[in-house]
Amino acid sequence: MTESARANTIMVLIxxxxxxxxxxxxxxxxxxxxxxxxxASGPAGVSAAAATIFFSFxxxxxxxxxxxxxxxxxxxxxxxxxxxxxxxxxxxxLVAVASVGSQPLEEFSSPxxxxxxxxxxxxxITGNSTAGxxxxxxxxxxxxxxxxxxxxxxxxxxxxxGRDRMLPPQFAAVNPKTLTPNFNTVxxxxxxxLIAGFVPADYLWDTVSIGTLGAFITVAVGxxxxxxxxxxxxxxxxxxxxxxxxxxxxxMCVYVLSGLELFTWVVxxxxxxxxxxxxxxxxxxxxxxNEAVTADSEAQS
Amino acid sequence: xxxxxxxxxxxxxxxxxxxATLARSDAQELAVVSVVPAPWPTPISGGSDREYAEWAAxxxxxxxxxxxxxxxxxxxxxxxTTSWVRGRSAPSALRREAARIGADLIVLGSSRAAGRIAxxxxxxxxxxxxxxxxxxxxxxxxxxxxxxxxxxxxxxxxDAPSRRALRRTAEVCLRAGxxxxxxxxxxxxxxxxxxxxxxxxxxxxxxxxxxVGVEQERAVAELADLGLDPGQVEQSVAQGADWSKALQxxxxxxxxxxxxxxxxxxxxxxxxxxxxxxxxxRAASVPVVVVR
Numbered sequence: 001m002t003e004s005a006r007a008n009t010i011m012v013l014i015x016x017x018x019x020x021x022x023x024x025x026x027x028x029x030x031x032x033x034x035x036x037x038x039x040a041s042g043p044a045g046v047s048a049a050a051a052t053i054f055f056s057f058x059x060x061x062x063x064x065x066x067x068x069x070x071x072x073x074x075x076x077x078x079x080x081x082x083x084x085x086x087x088x089x090x091x092x093x094l095v096a097v098a099s100v101g102s103q104p105l106e107e108f109s110s111p112x113x114x115x116x117x118x119x120x121x122x123x124x125i126t127g128n129s130t131a132g133x134x135x136x137x138x139x140x141x142x143x144x145x146x147x148x149x150x151x152x153x154x155x156x157x158x159x160x161x162g163r164d165r166m167l168p169p170q171f172a173a174v175n176p177k178t179l180t181p182n183f184n185t186v187x188x189x190x191x192x193x194l195i196a197g198f199v200p201a202d203y204l205w206d207t208v209s210i211g212t213l214g215a216f217i218t219v220a221v222g223x224x225x226x227x228x229x230x231x232x233x234x235x236x237x238x239x240x241x242x243x244x245x246x247x248x249x250x251x252m253c254v255y256v257l258s259g260l261e262l263f264t265w266v267v268x269x270x271x272x273x274x275x276x277x278x279x280x281x282x283x284x285x286x287x288x289x290n291e292a293v294t295a296d297s298e299a300q301s
Numbered sequence: 302x303x304x305x306x307x308x309x310x311x312x313x314x315x316x317x318x319x320x321a322t323l324a325r326s327d328a329q330e331l332a333v334v335s336v337v338p339a340p341w342p343t344p345i346s347g348g349s350d351r352e353y354a355e356w357a358a359x360x361x362x363x364x365x366x367x368x369x370x371x372x373x374x375x376x377x378x379x380x381x382t383t384s385w386v387r388g389r390s391a392p393s394a395l396r397r398e399a400a401r402i403g404a405d406l407i408v409l410g411s412s413r414a415a416g417r418i419a420x421x422x423x424x425x426x427x428x429x430x431x432x433x434x435x436x437x438x439x440x441x442x443x444x445x446x447x448x449x450x451x452x453x454x455x456x457x458x459x460d461a462p463s464r465r466a467l468r469r470t471a472e473v474c475l476r477a478g479x480x481x482x483x484x485x486x487x488x489x490x491x492x493x494x495x496x497x498x499x500x501x502x503x504x505x506x507x508x509x510x511x512x513v514g515v516e517q518e519r520a521v522a523e524l525a526d527l528g529l530d531p532g533q534v535e536q537s538v539a540q541g542a543d544w545s546k547a548l549q550x551x552x553x554x555x556x557x558x559x560x561x562x563x564x565x566x567x568x569x570x571x572x573x574x575x576x577x578x579x580x581x582x583r584a585a586s587v588p589v590v591v592v593r
Contacts, residue, residue, distance in 0.1 A: 004342035058346065065348035149345055156350035163352065176310050177412070177421075179338050179360060181353070 011145045018138030019095055021131065022118055026098035029125045034101050047259030052202075054209035054256060056092065059146075060084055074237050151192060155184035166283040206264040207271075213253045214268070220249040304436075305404035306333040307395045307423065308364060309412055312440055314371055316410030319438030319588055321376035322556075323408065326450040327477040331381035332402050333372070335364035336394040339387040361385030375446060392426035399433060406590070407431055411440040418585050428574040428582075434592040435572060436558075442588065444556075451556035454482045456581055458562070459516035464523075466562030466592050471524045482535035483521055485513045486547045486581060489540050510538055545584040557587040 041048075063080045070076045099121055107124075108117070119132035119139075126132075159181045162171030175182040195204070223239050223246040239245050306320040317333065324331050340354035368383040388394025399407055407427060411419040418439050420428065427435050453474055455467045467483060474481045487510055489503075517538075521531045541547030561582060564575030574582065574591055582589045 002342060008343045062344040062346040065344040065346075065351070149341065149343070152341055153345045153347070153349035156353040157347075159356075160349070160352035163356070179310065179357060 008145070011141055014138055015142040016091065018135045019091055022122060022135055023094050023098045025122055025125055025131055026102040029103070030098070030101040032101065034104065037105075044259070047256060049259075050256045051209055051213075051259035052205055053092075054212055055205050056088070057085075058208070058212050060088075078237065151188055154188045154192075155181055158184045158188070163288075165286040165288050166279075168282075203264070203267070206260055207267050210257065210260055210264050210268045213257050217250055217253045220246040220253070302327070302329040303402055303404045304329050304331050304406050304408050305395065305399045305402065306331055306408045307391065308333060308335045308368060309391075309410055309421065309423065310364075311412045312410050313364070313368065314375075315440065315442040316408065316438055317368060317371055317376065318444050319410065319436070319442045320408040321372070321379055322444045322448045322450060323406070323436065324376075324379050324381075325447070326479060327473065329405075331372070331376075331379055332398075332404060333365070333368045333381060333383040334395065334398050335361055335368070335385040336388045336391045337361040337364075337385060339389050357387065358385075361387070377446070390426075391423040392430065395423070395427065396431060399431070404433060406434050406436055408436045408438070410438050410442070413440060418582055418589055420579070420583065428572055428579075428591055431572045434590055436588060436590040437582070438588045439586065448556065450477070450479050450558050451554060452480045452482055453558050453560055454484055454551075454587075455560045456562070456578075457483050457485045457513070457517050457520070458577075459485070459513040462562040462564060462593075464520050466560055467520055468524065468527070469592055470560045471527055471529050475527060475529055480533070480535070481529070482537075482551075483517055484536070484551055485510070485517055485538045486544065487513075487538065487540045488543055488547055506540075510540065514538055543584075544580040548581070548584045548586070553587050555587075559585050559587055559589045561589060561591050563591055563593045 039045075060081055063084060064077055066077075066080075070080075095118070099118065102121055102125060119136045122131040122135055123129050158167060158171045159174075161167045162169060162173075162181075162184075165172075170183050171181070171187075173183055174180060224243060226233065227242060304320055304324055306316060308316055313335075317331075320331050320333070323329065337357040337360050340350045340357070362385065365383040365385045372379065372381050372383070386394050386398055388397070395407060398404075409424050409427070411417065411424070412421045413419050418437055420437070424435070424437050453470050455463070455470050457463045457467060471481055473479070487506065489506055517536060521534050521536060524534070525531055537551055539547050539550035541550055559581075561574070561578050563572040564578050572591055572593055578591070582591070
């Protein structure tokens with residue numbers, strides 16, 4: 001196993017370890033009657049919670065990038081993604097059940113639990129701060145590992161877009177000595193630290209969730225469109241249950257979207273408008289795809 | 302015997318010319334390697350660094366191809382391979398590659414300061430971690446197509462590491478037919494004017510030089526058992542107000558090379574170039590080899 005794979009495994013074990021610790025401690029205070037009135041808010045409660053928590057399902061597609069390293073990826077990858085999904089959902093549900101059963105419902109809306117809920121629950125149950133601190137440390141480690149990959153990935157996305165000339169050429173520039181896109185690293189670091197410093201986390205979660213849902217809808221619609229416009233395309237993996245699966249995906253995503261606040265929609269649509277404006281004013285005219293298209297049409301004529 | 306040549310992004314040609322000069326002097330092979338950044342080691346959402354990894358591979362292929370055509374044109378008759386590897390850092394990738402092919406020496410160039418040795422981050426890291434000797438050529442090093450090393454100068458300090466460095470250099474010189482010179486470099490202290498001890502300070506310096514001179518005599522005499530005639534070895538002591546002036550006290554030819562011993566007798570079997578060694582290397586105008 002490589003050094004980085006080992007580091008990754010250790011961090012995953014730490015994350016699962018602290019959650020397991022939480023579940024075990026929370027179950028010591030478990031009372032079944034705390035699930036009374038579970039459906040009190042009706043379906044609106046479910047969609048509101050689902051919309052906010054949806055960002056947790058980002059990143060499962062990372063499995064697909066390992067496609068070159070596995071045997072028979074058409075079979076192995078869908079299995080791996082569904083398997084990861086099952087593991088993630090089980091852990092989430094276990095943590096949610098344990099925490100709902102551990103304290104009266106009203107306490108979840110206390111101000112201190114808004115910021116570090118699980119850690120406060122542990123403190124209330126055990127009467128001291130040790131377990132809560134361990135959990136918080138685990139949370140920091142898991143945020144650290146995820147953030148590092150995301151920041152790194154962002155610099156490389158900007159690099160790829162710069163090379164496609166969808167962004168100004170600085171984004172495709174590399175430091176001649178290190179061969180790394182240093183400009184992107186600085187830009188990403190600045191923008192991310194400004195956002196992290198000035199925007200409250202719950203707005204961010206909702207915005208990320210709405211973006212993810214938008215992306216999922218786009219993919220599902222893409223499946224529908226491509227099956228019609230390009231039926232003979234070579235498809236190493238075919239979405240099973242067409243057309244039910246993509247249509248169901250769109251319906252579910254729209255349902256979850258309906259649980260988001262108006263403010264989130266405003267932020268999302270404003271951001272989309274800015275990006276689209278940039279695309280039409282800059283990216284579309286500079287894109288390297290233009291050359292390919294022109295070359296094609298010249299070849300045909 | 303193989304020389305691993307680590308090509309930096311700048312001044313690759315003088316690094317190759319320097320390595321080729323070493324290879325011609327001692328009939329060795331060159332393994333020319335460029336290091337490009339490795340992609341993220343674990344899967345990333347959306348495979349977002351795939352295009353970057355592909356681009357880096359392109360750079361590696363291009364660097365290897367450039368090295369190939371340069372060698373074919375300017376360094377004929379030298380057995381060589383050109384390749385590229387991905388690495389998280391250039392020093393670690395070069396160490397790994399050197400171990401993989403069983404190289405005997407790592408050859409690097411200097412990225413700036415024409416005519417001088419400049420220790421970039423890669424050279425600096427390897428001078429403190431390489432398990433095998435490291436040679437560094439000055440920026441803009443050039444040699445005629447059949448150029449060889451004419452003389453090796455060992456920087457002598459009178460301690461065990463420099464005696465060892467001298468012995469190893471003498472062995473290579475005998476084999477390769479290169480003449481040998483031993484020089485003790487000394488920096489004269491500016492003196493402590495306020496304390497009125499400037500004179501005694503000079504006496505101490507003179508005493509040290511005398512001692513090292515005796516050590517140097519003895520070390521050279523000991524080389525006789527290798528089959529080297531001690532009379533053929535040039536010897537001198539060069540003193541200056543700073544390292545650069547001390548080095549200028551002796552004459553240097555374009556086909557010279559300076560050998561500096563790694564300063565610690567390590568429990569770790571690695572190079573460790575101390576502050577004095579580093580200053581000598583930086584002041585050198587000819588290529589430097591740091592040996593253990």
